[in-house]
Amino acid sequence: DYYLGEEGFIVLDDPLVNMDPKRQANTAELLKKLSQKRQLILFTCHPAHAELLGGATKTLDRFN
Secondary structure, three states: OOOOOOOOEEEEEOOOOOOOHHHHHHHHHHHHHHOOOOEEEEEOOOHHHHHHHOOOOOOOOOOO
């Protein structure tokens, strides 16, 4: 809903990809806390990471 409003946003591309599972979980929790103050737009091609991060999701299909 915000995109360019509410004091900006942060865009991250696969922020959990090079982390072990414990660091992924810890980072996901930190990102969830940050998302309470700033809008985050996260891209990932890993369904498990999307599940960890939570929030609203949109699946992009490059063939459509």
